[in-house]
Amino acid sequence: MNKDLIIVRQTTTSLRDCKVCGASARYSYYGAIVCQSCKMFFRRHALTEQTLNKCVYDNKCEINISNRRKCLPCRLAKCFANGMHTEMLRSCHSHNNTLTKKRKLIDGTISIISTPAQMLNKKSPPEQISTLSYDQWNLLSTLVYSFDEHSRYSLVEQFIEDQNTLPVKLRFKHSIVTDFFTSIMSRIQRVYEKHRDILSLSHDDRSILFRKTVEYTSSISGIYVLKQTKLLDDFTFLKSSEIIFQPIGMIFIKRIIDQLDHNDTFIKLILAVIAFSTINYTVYRQSTSMNLINIKSILSIQDIYVKLTWQYLLNQCNHTQAVLRFTKLIRCLLLVISMTAEAHESKEFTKMINSVIEQTQQTFCY
Incomplete structure (x- = not known):
């Protein structure tokens, strides 16, 4: 039986505050309710955080809507602290990239068919490979959103x-x-x-x-x-x-x-x-x-x-x-x-x- 592999995203449009910068937010992205700006920031930097410059204020910057672009390391740290996950980012990217990658469902988990060079790429250490199936990510995403919606x-x-x-x-x-x-x-x-x-x-x-x-x-x-x-x-x-x-x-x-x-x-x-x-x-x-x-x-x-x-x-x-x-x-x-x-x-x-x-x-x- 074929199954649609979808990362659950809520359809509610109730206005909330972004967990990272405090701006207006409507949806949960990658595990936290954030605004579009912080969503795009996380997509750009989460998987390459090591390339960001170090914070000059000992990682103690306060991130809000006015200064969110001034310290990228502290903004990214706040994204992670509020529940955003690179694994959800990878899952979403994999799902949206169906034209360039093939998927195979094996024992309830997703295996992305890669070239030998990709499989041997040392820039992706084993501990970064998601251990959760798509069903588990869906369940986790739904649970996190439900808590955030009612908290x-x-x-x-x-x-x-x-x-x-x-x-x-x-x-x-x-x-x-x-x-x-x-x-x-x-x-x-x-x-x-x-x-x-x-x-x-x-x-x-x-x-x-x-x-x-x-x-x-x-x-x-x-x-x-x-x-x-x-x-x-x-x-x-x-x-x-x-x-x-x-x-x-x-x-x-x-x-x-x-x-x-x-x-x-x-x-x-x-x-x-x-x-x-x-x-x-x-x-x-x-x-x-x-x-x-x-x-x-x-x-x-x-x-x-x-x-x-x-x-x-x-x-x-x-x-x-x-x-x-x-x-x-x-x-x-x-x-x-x-x-x-x-x-x-x-x-x-x-x-x-x-x-x-x-x-x-x-x-x-x-």
Whole structure:
């Protein structure tokens, strides 16, 4: 059976901010929502980054719409930091170049038929060859876009900006911080509202799976936002957060932030793995039926994301580094479990999680 080999690109036209320079952006290119200018910049320079001159300011330039052309190395570094990938660039180029290259589908992966000279070209080291199939790139691209579409990081920035305009004594009040966390945690659940794998499950399994994993997916996404924004550096925000998560819980959160992987695509993949987890890490809702009907189907879906996560890591680094990053991640997940256990001693946290469930239950499970 012939299959169209297409890199998925969203069709929505909602206006967003470019992750690199802040200009207006509508689409996700090569793994991140960026403007046309940054898209073309990445296409020109990503595969030949070694030819760029070194930054004269120790790679600390701030990239925005006004100065994005002044420091090419820092602009390219920001492209990579925000999730843009050369592998997606290669895949797109290969797909668009059908008149000059022949493709062959072997065991679910794409093999480009090259001349002997091309195959022996030492400028393309083995670690740069994509280990992901086209189906995996499609799945990854869809997942990344779905997260970016619902994360609305611009709203987080607006929240911080609004709070900083207030007098110091009025900033980051407990109720405001609670609403902030509830919003962040609710938004991450919407990633799965129309997720094809979630929709393939029965209503009961969707509901049970959601309740099993909501503390962990929500907490990790919230902690990652804290890592990105460095909000815990603000003493007032920290104190308000301690009311929600308990002082001991905040200690765990700080440790998680210190160890959490810097790659946001990797974090998104891990959230997908956890979202299809059937294990009862801890049980807080004794009255809720937690018996999944089709557990084998759920485990097979989780396996897909586990394999995709591992292949993605191998695509980013060598085998030893991939093992070390996975090991570090496991330590982080154990800390998340400890943090959640401590936070459940707080009525505020329980109330917040119940609010997240209430806000997403209808659209997510029905």
